Amino acid sequence: MKTPEKVIEYIVSWLNQYRTRSNMNGFVVGVSGGVDSAVTSTLCALTSAPVICLEIEIHQQHNQISRANEHIKWLENTFSNVSHHNLSLSDVFDSFVNELPPTDLKDEQLLSLANTRARMRMSTLYYFATLNSYLVAGTGNKIEDFGVGFYTKYGDGGVDLSPIADLLKSQVFKIAKQLDIIESIQSAAPTDGLWGDDRTDEQQMGASYDELEWAMEALEKKIDIDNLTKQQKEVIKIYQKLNSQNKHKMEPIPVCKIPCALLE
Numbered sequence: 001m002k003t004p005e006k007v008i009e010y011i012v013s014w015l016n017q018y019r020t021r022s023n024m025n026g027f028v029v030g031v032s033g034g035v036d037s038a039v040t041s042t043l044c045a046l047t048s049a050p051v052i053c054l055e056i057e058i059h060q061q062h063n064q065i066s067r068a069n070e071h072i073k074w075l076e077n078t079f080s081n082v083s084h085h086n087l088s089l090s091d092v093f094d095s096f097v098n099e100l101p102p103t104d105l106k107d108e109q110l111l112s113l114a115n116t117r118a119r120m121r122m123s124t125l126y127y128f129a130t131l132n133s134y135l136v137a138g139t140g141n142k143i144e145d146f147g148v149g150f151y152t153k154y155g156d157g158g159v160d161l162s163p164i165a166d167l168l169k170s171q172v173f174k175i176a177k178q179l180d181i182i183e184s185i186q187s188a189a190p191t192d193g194l195w196g197d198d199r200t201d202e203q204q205m206g207a208s209y210d211e212l213e214w215a216m217e218a219l220e221k222k223i224d225i226d227n228l229t230k231q232q233k234e235v236i237k238i239y240q241k242l243n244s245q246n247k248h249k250m251e252p253i254p255v256c257k258i259p260c261a262l263l264e
Contacts, residue, residue, distance in 0.1 A: 001171050004178040011163050012046045018161055019049055019135060026050030026134045028125050030156070031084075032193055033067030036139040036164065038181045039172055041071070043163055044137050045079040052128055053084040058093045058117045059196040067184050074182055085128070089120050096120075114194040118155025129160070138162040141169050143209060147216045148239060149246025150192075150205060157249060169209035207238045215239035 001007060019027070027044040031037045031053045044051045053075060055068045075082045096116065103109055125136045138159030144150040145165045151157045164172055169190070176186050190201040190209065202208045207215075215235050225236060 001174050004171075004174045007167075007171075008043065008046070008175060008178060011043050015044060015137075015161075015163055016047045016049070019047070022135060022160075024133050024135050026052070026081075026132065027137045028052045028054065028129045028132075028134045029137045030054050030056060030121055030125055030139065031068045031072055032139075033064040033071070033185065034139075034188065034190055034193070035172055035176050035181065035185055036141055036190075037068075038071050038185045039176050039179060040137055040139045040164055041075060041082075042179050042181065045075055045082050048081055050132070050134070051075075051079070051082045052132065052134065053082060054121075054125060054128065055084065055086045056121045056124055057086070057088045057090060058120065059090050060193055061196075061198055063188075063198075064191070064193050067182075067188060070182055071185055087124060089117075089124065093117060093120060110195075114192075115152045115155055117194050118152035118192075119158075122152075122155050122158040126158075135160040138165065140165050141167055141172050143169055143212050143216060146250060148205060148212060148242035149249040150201065150242070151249065152194075153249045156192075168213050170213060205238065205242060207235050211235045212239055212242075 015027070026049045027047070029037060029041040029044055029051065031041055032055075041051065041053050053072050055065065055072060057065055069086070072082075072084045076084065093116070097113065122136075128134065129136045136159045138145075138156070138161065140151050140156065140159075140162060141164055145157075145162065164175075167175065173186065191199065192201060192204070205212065212235070214232075216239065218232075218236065219239070225233060228236065
């Protein structure tokens with residue numbers, strides 16, 4: 001990316017045009033303390049339309065909350081059109097868990113509950129969006145949304161528009177630098193914050209974003225896999241596995257099309 005400032009201008013214009021066409025008043029963004037939500041919320045703020053930033057805690061690591069609040073404070077000091085709410089859904093989440101029947105499927109339960117956190121946050125974003133006739137701005141990047149499907153279906157994947165979904169993670173970091181996003185966010189290891197601990201995205205996926213971006217490009221160019229190193233082959237394998245198992249998130253919902261003869 002040679003001119004990140006031009007990309008910023010383009011996205012801000014796109015956001016304004018979409019909001020105007022939609023007859024909506026502003027934007028809602030969930031701010032997690034990560035670079036994607038920091039960039040997205042800043043781009044929305046640059047539109048001059050009202051922006052509500054929500055920091056939604058569900059048994060969150062303290063450093064994630066503090067980064068989110070530091071970013072929100074910077075936004076509000078920089079843009080008069082930004083407001084925020086800090087919400088804790090930990091008790092709501094715990095009440096939900098206490099109502100669930102016991103299960104021996106512990107690993108599956110942990111994954112399901114991690115996704116439940118994302119879906120609770122999505123519901124909260126839409127509560128504020130509906131109150132104010134705002135659009136929920138998604139924070140997913142290209143490798144997450146269209147490469148490996150690293151998001152929760154109807155959680156952080158449930159949005160009205162996606163301003164950075166055509167940017168690779170490496171490009172998001174370049175935009176963050178251009179926007180002067182706080183250093184603690186730019187240097188933080190990416191994490192989805194859904195597990196109540198400090199596990200990173202790389203630990204969950206088994207490869208770094210740079211590696212996954214390389215695999216995505218390599219497969220698009222149809223490179224000869226036989227000529228790759230052992231590590232490169234392993235990254236390709238990880239990418240293909242994630243892409244395959246999460247394909248249901250990235251494709252339209254399948255519809256059972258009934259033959260006309262059966263409906264007459």
